[in-house]
Amino acid sequence: MKNYHLSPSQFRKEGKRIIDWIADYYENIDQYPVLSQVEPGEIIASLPEKPPAKGESFDDIIKDLNEKVIPGITHWQSPNFFAYFPSNTSFPSILGDLVSSGLGVQGMIWATSPAATELETRVLDWLADMMDMPEKFKSTSTGGGVIQDTASTAALTALIAARERATGFESNKKGVRQRLTAYVSGQTHSSLEKAVKMAGIGVENLRIIGITEHFAMKPDLLQQQIQKDKKEGFLPFFVCATIGTTSSNAIDPIRQIGEICRDEKCWLHVDAAMAGTAMVCPEFRHFKDGVELADSYSFNPHKWMFTNFDCDVFWVGNRQELINTFSILPEYLRNKASESGEVFDYRDWHVQLGRRFRSLKLWFVIRHYGVEGLQFHIRKHVELAQKFASWVRQSDQFELVVEPPLNLVCFRHINGDDFNMKLMNEVNKTGRAYFTHTKLNDQMVLRMCIAQTHTEEEHVLRAWKLICETAEKISTEIR
């Protein structure tokens, strides 16, 4: 009798075909234009308006994948992708995630798959060791780690836990009634603004602290603003410091900010979304000096640690504050193991209830590369970025906007904002490289982030040459 399922033997066949499809994709990836060249509406117009009444073959699905989906892909895994922050991945990660999809477990509580909880706990303890994080972030101490989807959600989680700690868990009961104030710099990621809205704090109560010429938060201004707010009857409760801001990779002074937070009883969240991965190398750990003063910390293996999206590591120093904030216990989830208190139920550590087996891909990555392999690649990316910066420094047409601390180079052509914007768009239109912009000191700035898994010196050099040639071409046209 027809049951419509793919049989295991059909799955073996089609699965191997998809594996080959992915391998082929990577072997040919630099032949695609990095930035998709389609126009708005082009993809949707190519797809049937009505769903299929009857099932279709894998031949047809893969044909459409090639002909309709691929043209609409911006190739984040291309070695010529230098835009935004990366979202790099690796073959071991893809396979770890495949195992997670295959097992199909839902690890909301310990009992619904003990391995999903315990492997995650162990892998996050490993990472704390690999990065020389404070002992309190480990499950064997007062805190622990949990995998969140994104740094945005991690920031929201930290903000809400901070809100509850500051109000004695009263806002969970009565709603936000106190006049709470949170603190970021103008360079902090926009997700903090979003989090402050979502958590019912309100953007008018988000204080934007001034920055140094290196775009880092000024602790003295933070201190002044907190004192001012206290005098006016506000309750300062939360500060977000960043290791590696999105615009320029600026490093906030964690120790000085942390000391203020300690004295003022503010929750310190450290957002190290991309740059955090660099902490696997001892030579970059000075950037996190003072991190033992943080209440929470997050970084994204899905940015720079070869682990595919989504995977954000979130550590707290005191897990009980987190659990008290997010825990709810309906009857249908009651079970012996949870009630024994011997296990973690990760649903109490984040926004969602359900969760897939999140740690498998990260476990595959760490085991495949080892600490040594991860260090090798991080160092190579930083070296390539420094090399790119040296080319900019030597050029008489371009200038560095700030000295790059790690793998993000902020630079601009000397001909002003419009020229730089035109230059970026022209380069991106060629499809041979893709990079993006930001604004710093009210100037349009080009960003070159070097962190793609397969980026080698040849790719960086070709991108630099393309940028120079395109600038030359635009200059000639203008003359």
Next chain:
Amino acid sequence: MKNYHLSPSQFRKEGKRIIDWIADYYENIDQYPVLSQVEPGEIIASLPEKPPAKGESFDDIIKDLNEKVIPGITHWQSPNFFAYFPSNTSFPSILGDLVSSGLGVQGMIWATSPAATELETRVLDWLADMMDMPEKFKSTSTGGGVIQDTASTAALTALIAARERATGFESNKKGVRQRLTAYVSGQTHSSLEKAVKMAGIGVENLRIIGITEHFAMKPDLLQQQIQKDKKEGFLPFFVCATIGTTSSNAIDPIRQIGEICRDEKCWLHVDAAMAGTAMVCPEFRHFKDGVELADSYSFNPHKWMFTNFDCDVFWVGNRQELINTFSILPEYLRNKASESGEVFDYRDWHVQLGRRFRSLKLWFVIRHYGVEGLQFHIRKHVELAQKFASWVRQSDQFELVVEPPLNLVCFRHINGDDFNMKLMNEVNKTGRAYFTHTKLNDQMVLRMCIAQTHTEEEHVLRAWKLICETAEKISTEIR
């Protein structure tokens, strides 16, 4: 030179091995105990305390997968899994998700992969048609769909958008200052309580409306409570109605609740997390009567539509309200396409900024099964549940607690709470079936949810026999 990566040809080899590993797993899945039998701490103790300094081989990783991870798995994909709500998957879904991992795109805005946005828009419009949803939920009208991770996050998203609409977008600015009240029944999913806390509303402002003997919300009590709250100076702003509650699959009367919401200007969110999938069959659509009055609606293809976790479909009738609530625009995300207003940027439709290519697995499922194949399986599951209910009805040892509307059977042994709890634990300990409990009318109730991809009549019959035999055994021991 050693670069530590897996090469494409190694990936072909290891990838095919993982495909075979997954096929083997499914071919042998009913030989594993459904509920993992490990003790707390057993898995973590089996894993090395220190991360690997040097990379390890895939042989070693797969060996550990078999020996250390598998014993800690509760087998959600076993045909003998009848617990909670399911989290079913299928081979086409696993492969669709594999393609998503392989492409590794981050679709936060249209430009970062137009296909990731436009395929999602089209697939969710398909689903609206497949389920005869109101026109306003389609992208071609005033609303549209977006894939969220879970129904919990969808509920939070709806609640926050409702909060903003009710306050004229003032609470995003000033924080929650108004005395807002939200409404659910005692059978509404616990994620609503969590959402009310996270959004700064406070659980004291969450009203729990009474229920009928079928565990559905009573509209007259909702109406009374809203009037009472208004008299006392509260601002009623949000109601969550459920199609298929978690405890008993109760169906709230959407039309009557919706009319109240329309008159009182409350946002109506409909949570159809599991039962929503049944709407692919015309004969079950009467359960959603009145849904055109809803402002938002969500259901989880990752529960009952053979699409692996996570995948929640979230529709709104007015996308502008959603976007106005969640939109933020930092300079580094500015781009022509977004500013043209011709495209959707899905980061403005939910909590997170980043998002993987979420729709691929759902597209694979719909194309592989077709509407016909999905209907076939939903009908089969409902039939099996009705058959199970008939066996309970015929038994003199067990009783139905409520008539099952769809695929969840709530029943109990006549010997009281302790007996039922013991019975459940004993059955689960055998590893031959796994089901869970709830409380209804203050009584311990057993829940048998039939929705696993590969569950056939033989599995349901064996589970019933096992339950009966175990009950008999316990009765004998007691005597």
